[in-house]
Amino acid sequence: MNILLTGGAGDLGRVVTPLLEQQGHTVLRLDLRQPTDGHGTFIQGSILDFEALKAHMVGVDAVVHIAAWHGIHEFRKEKDVFDFWSLNVTGTFHVFEAAVQSGVRQMVYISSSSVEEKETVYGQTKILGEAIAQGYVDRHLLNVITLRPRAFIPYWNRVTYNNFVEWALWFWPGAVHIDDVAQSVVRSLNVLAQGTLDQHLVLTVDGAYEYTDADLAAWDADGAGSTFRKYYAPYESLAVQHGLNPALRPEKRDISATRQWLGYAPQYSLLNLLQDLQQYGLEGPPPPV
Numbered sequence: 001m002n003i004l005l006t007g008g009a010g011d012l013g014r015v016v017t018p019l020l021e022q023q024g025h026t027v028l029r030l031d032l033r034q035p036t037d038g039h040g041t042f043i044q045g046s047i048l049d050f051e052a053l054k055a056h057m058v059g060v061d062a063v064v065h066i067a068a069w070h071g072i073h074e075f076r077k078e079k080d081v082f083d084f085w086s087l088n089v090t091g092t093f094h095v096f097e098a099a100v101q102s103g104v105r106q107m108v109y110i111s112s113s114s115v116e117e118k119e120t121v122y123g124q125t126k127i128l129g130e131a132i133a134q135g136y137v138d139r140h141l142l143n144v145i146t147l148r149p150r151a152f153i154p155y156w157n158r159v160t161y162n163n164f165v166e167w168a169l170w171f172w173p174g175a176v177h178i179d180d181v182a183q184s185v186v187r188s189l190n191v192l193a194q195g196t197l198d199q200h201l202v203l204t205v206d207g208a209y210e211y212t213d214a215d216l217a218a219w220d221a222d223g224a225g226s227t228f229r230k231y232y233a234p235y236e237s238l239a240v241q242h243g244l245n246p247a248l249r250p251e252k253r254d255i256s257a258t259r260q261w262l263g264y265a266p267q268y269s270l271l272n273l274l275q276d277l278q279q280y281g282l283e284g285p286p287p288p289v
């Protein structure tokens with residue numbers, strides 16, 4: 001299949017592209033900036049340039065719409081409400097309309113768990129993005145899967161994290177690894193390609209947890225850190241040494257529908273994080289090539 005990624009030079013595009021290439025797909029990475037790796041075919045362009053976008057979509061089988069300003073840009077005040085509206089709302093409308101006008105039938109829309117944060121500009125623009133997606137399902141019978149990942153900025157993004165420990169501190173209360181988000185994208189494309197989907201799926205994407213729901217419900221019933229020690233006792237001093245609080249109860253999201261529809265099986269858990277911390281320290285594991 002020919003698959004076009006909007007914002008394809010960003011973090012998610014960097015991880016998704018080689019996975020799709022391994023499956024034999026041709027990957028077109030539309031972005032303002034050039035990717036830093038050599039995978040796929042780079043198309044320099046903007047989703048805000050409708051006519052060019054439409055031309056780039058001719059012959060494309062599926063689009064993964066990634067490009068958006070996100071939580072970090074609002075938190076750091078790097079982008080204002082006009083920037084958010086332009087890229088996340090107008091841009092999303094362009095991507096869906098260009099897809100329909102160019103004959104694309106399959107779309108994965110990257111939304112966010114931030115749709116729950118209605119008090120943020122980012123959350124609002126993702127709610128509107130999902131409404132746009134639903135409109136194209138209703139009016140054009142476009143085949144769409146919307147994914148709502150939790151925050152997944154990777155540890156190797158040095159604009160956001162200075163080192164692996166900073167990332168680990170952020171991941172600790174519950175999050176999803178970018179490799180698992182990429183897995184959910186690839187699985188979504190595979191489901192769409194089967195051509196049997198008859199509804200707009202909106203699916204939450206969370207990480208893997210050793211903690212069971214019962215553990216979380218009876219958190220630290222035997223004293224502070226007791227639940228942590230059930231799974232990670234050998235890592236306790238390592239965790240404490242790096243400021244990771246063993247008594248902190250992570251928040252886990254319900255991904256049962258994502259498992260059911262996509263066969264999604266997240267891999268990266270707190271155990272992986274602790275193992276990586278032990279093996280690689282501040283540097284973290286090598287970034288993807």
Ligand SMILES: NC(=O)c1ccc[n+]([C@@H]2O[C@H](COP(=O)([O-])OP(=O)(O)OC[C@H]3O[C@@H](n4cnc5c(N)ncnc54)[C@H](O)[C@@H]3O)[C@@H](O)[C@H]2O)c1
Nearest residue numbers: 007009010011012031046047066067068112150151152153
């Ligand atoms: N990173 C997270 O923690 C997180 C969590 C939940 C959802 N999301 C969603 O994931 C997507 C972002 O993923 P990412 O981590 O790869 O982000 P990223 O910031 O690394 O990549 C986004 C890419 O979009 C490109 N872009 C910006 N304006 C563009 C335009 N006009 N036309 C084409 N490309 C443009 C940027 O150059 C960048 O390469 C967004 O939809 C975001 O809402 C992110």
